[in-house]
Structure formats: structure tokens, C-alpha cells
Amino acid sequence: MTTLDCSAYATNLLALAARLPRVPRADLYGFLEAAKKLSDELPAEIGDALDDFNANGSVDGHFVLSGLPVEDDASLPPTPTSTPAPEDRPLLTMEAMLAIFGRRLGLQTGYQELRNGTVLHDIYPSPGAHHLSSETSETLLEFHTEMAYHVLQPNYVMLACSRADHERRAATLVASVRNALPLLPAATRSHLYERPIPCAVDVAFRGGVDDVGTIADVKPLYGPEQDPFLGYDRELLTPREPRDVEAVAALSNALDEITEAVHLTPGDVLIVDNFRTTHARTPFTPRWDGHDRWLHRVYIRTERNGQLSGGERAGDVVAFTPRR
Template identity: 35%
Template sequence: MTATIHSTGATTPVADMSDRARAIADVARTIPPLAGDRVDDRAWVAAARHAWSDLPAELRRTLREFRRDSGPTGTLLLRGLPVEGADLPPTPAAAGSVQRTAALPAALLLMIAGGLGDPAAFRPEKGGALVQDVVPVPGQEDFQGNAGSVLLTFHTENAFHPHRPDFVMLLCLRADHERVAGLRTGCTRQVLPLLSADGREALFSKEFRTAAPPSFGAASGTTEAHAVLSGAPEDPDVRVDFAATEPLTPRAGRALAELQELFDLTARTALLEPGDLAVVDNRVTVHGRTAFRPRYDGNDRWLQRSFILSDLRRSRGLRDADGYVLG
């Protein structure tokens, strides 16, 4: 089942599900068309969560092991998952594009979200849709976010937010034309032994602020001073967005530059193909993307993205009526 992808550091585990694709698709299609078959409806989310139990045991076991221990790279790549293939519509090209109807890829994402925790979204970002399109948008090529096509810098997803996703899922529906757009990941477990003593001390200190990403709008503001690394000294969590995190002291600036250099040094790049699902442990792993050239011809790169909270209860005060969208 397990292979590896090219890596400059530790290898990223790859689970090939090609021979189980039909069984996975059959389970997805058993989810009843409740409430207009809308993926954001709570009844449909619950049905997807229940369907998780019927997925092939090997897939469930792989994901549960990853949830318990995401390993030295904090990333898992599942290959060969069923997507719509020839029936896929043109790649969207509008800002804020999301998936609201229960197509097969959305069902896959929400079934897996229900196995790793609970799906979640943030209302200021794409209206709080649980399944979001990651596509290039004309005129936003230089945007540091999911609508851009220039190099996307390393970041913790929603680093500014107190309830950041625990896991980020990226499902490839269509690759870019030249097959050069790569998902880049960097894990604290690779860079920690390489950090200088001064850099490590600074990164564990509350000497940084992080602004909300452009997708949230300026009204979302900036955090109070926080540390970039926190938790267990030998296995810390990371909270950083190199496009939005500001050092508040000279030593913090030096440490942030050192950390960015080490992430670049130890980064792994995966060229996602249709049916590939990358699961990123957002607590210990930053991610970004290499640059590519969109054509806006309906066949551009198209990923779908969902976030997972492993403990939904912690964000209860921000979710209306115990739903899945944080205000």
C-alpha cells in the first residue's frame, strides 16, 4: 500500500487507494440526498460522518493512525481516490468559488472529515462553505491566497485565529497544464534539530503578531503578541504565516528568517494528480505552493479544500446553534 514521493527531508507516506476506488465511490453514493443534497446542511454532514464507518478498513486505519501520529513530515498523501474524471465540469474561475452540492469529491472530503474529527469553516472566508474551491482567478495572479498562481509562501492555515484547523485536506480534481504546481510542505519535526539555540528561544517567546489573510478581509484584524512555537519543547506546534506574521523584536526577526530558511531547506513538494488527497497536520506543518501559469480555459488546476477540527467543542462559543461554521 505504501510508497514514497521525492523528498529533500524525510519521506512523506503515500497510500495508494486505486484498487479500492470503486468501493469508496459506492460508499459515497449511499449518502442519502437529504435537505436538497447540500453539503453544508447538518443532516447531510451527519450522513457523511456515518458513511465513514463503511469505507474500506485500510483507508480508515491509515487515517486514524495519521490522526494519532502524523509522523516526521506531518503530511499524508492518499492516491487513487475516485473523482468525477471525464464528467468534471470546467474549472471555476470566479473569486470565492465553493462547492455547495453533494458531488462525489465533496462527499469524499466530508466522509474523511468525519473520521478525523469534524468539518469546519470560517464565515468571513468564502461564506463559511465546508468545501471550497482552490482555483486560479483572473486578475489575482499575485494574490497570496488560494486564488493566486505565484509562489504561495509557507503558512499555518488561518494562523491568526484561536481555533485554527487541526487538519487541512486538499483534494485534486484537475492538475495544472504543465504539471508544475506543487504542494510544498515543511514540518517542525524536520527543522527543530536545525534551529540555533537563540532562534529556538525567540520562536518560543511571545514576540510575533499575525494578521488575518486577505481572504478574510481587513476587518478580521491582527492577533495579540504570540509565540511561533508552543507546547512540548521536543515536539512543538507551529503558528506562522510568512506573508502575515510580523516580528516585534530584532531577535524575533532573525529567528523568523532562520525558520523560513530551514523550512525551504527541508521542504517536500508533491505534484498532485486527479484523485490525490493531501492531508496536512496544520499543528506541526506549514504548506504553500509553487508558481504555475493558468490559462483560464476551463482546464486549469482545481483543488477542493476542507478543514477539520479534532475537538469541535472548543469553538462552541463561535458557532451559531452548534453548527460547523465559526463566526
């Protein structure tokens, strides 16, 4: 895991955050445009690290910036219990970090069918949440490449931590295709490469129908043959042909073998390369006391992988088109 300790730059980063609009959702386009300008003023070590990850990724497929400024627990509002966030909620420090770092990477994007089409997400435990939802807590949220079934799948998933869970048990699990590939036999790699596999979609993209079936096709390995991209979802990918079942199982086992656990603590930002990894979250126990685990999430699109065609802005919201 690649980690950069940013604690030496806390004062500088707080000064940048203070120059952002105080109510981000009141004018999200303006807020993210201001973040873009500030992203050019990041300390060189942070800016260069983000640029390098954006250009080259990493073997492990993720990058953690730790030691970032964050409100102490007593100064934070209660952990949310509903979504979306109030439009008049004042800016939180970790939202500022996601805005500035994210604009260094690309364009923050909302998805029309997800979270009411909002761009800045709160991630918190919710009683009775669907097992595929990020709001689950006491069950494992299984491995998934975020929106692998979506034509405009985000290039990066960014998570920032304002509050950890009480026992600090929750871990974000990340498995990279660059680590898993050497464990796959050549015949399995060849079979999975550019092989479309039927895939269902998350609840938000089902149009209110409980089960719309496998309306997308996802290729587990595709793109550069020697350094392929990964499309994997343990719950939704549905191989049917015997050879497909066997090959996807082998890929699944390889991903399990090289999984890394990231325990996010307040002041951490995790950037996941969503085209070369799959990620999950381990169970934890909420207390429903206003101080449960609270992350912030944004999705980032870049010019790579056909995610932008020209003229897009940070803050845009896109509609669902399944991969075929």
C-alpha cells in the first residue's frame, strides 16, 4: 500500500480549505472550480504524488494520504442518518480535501440514479440497509469494481474519513489486478481477456424493479493485454458457461489471495484505482449514538478509458447506460 503522511502540511492544507466556499452544495460547480484553482497550489510533495498516481497508478491499485487536518470528534455534527446532505450544510474539512485532491485528478461526477444524483456523498451505517449498499455495517460488503456495469464507470473512488467506527474494526479491502494476474494460469487469463460475462446491476440502477436480470456485459480482463483493466463484482457478475464459471472462480481466488486491508482513521483519504481493482468493506458494529463511522465519497472521471468526450465539468451528473 502506498501511503503519504501529510501531517507536516496540515497548516497549509487548512489554509487552502479556508479559501473554498463555505457552503459547497449551494453552488457545486463554483465550489469545484475554486477547488481546481487551489489544487494547483498543493504542496509539491502532495501534488506530485497525486499526479504520479494519476499517470501510472500503482501495483496495489490504491493510494492513502494520511495525517490530513480534520475536525475533532466533538466539533463534528452527528453522523448522518439520511441522504442527501442538507444543501446548507457548511463545508467539512474532509470534504474540502476530497474537493481539492479530486480536482487534481479529474472531474467529480454524480450518477443520476444514485443518491438522488448528488456528487458529494456521506457514507454511514443505516439500519436494515440492502446488502449491496454502502450503508451496510454488520455484514461484509463484498468485492466490487464500482459500477463495472456502467459505460461511464468512474476512474477513481475517493473515500475520506471524518469518523472511524468505535472499535476501529472496519477495513476497506482492496485487491489489484496487477497483483492478482501473476497467480492466474495463462489459459485462464487468455479465456477471461475481452470475454463478456453477464452482469446484474446495483439496486439504484434497476428502475424500481427488484430484479431486472443481467442487463449488462462486463469483461473481467480487458484493455492492454499485458497490463489489463479489471471488471469484477462478486455479487453481480453471473457467468453461465462452465469455462466462464471456472475462470471467474480462479480470478476470485487470486483476488482473495492478494487482498490488502486499509483501516481508515480520521484524517485519511483513500484513492482507489477503479479500473484496476475491486474493493470491499469488512463488518463493524454501529452504536447509533451520533458518533458512528462517517466517510465522505466522491467519484472521479478522467480522460482515460473513454470516460470523457469533451465539454464535461466537475459536478456533472450522468445517466445510466449499461455496458454491452
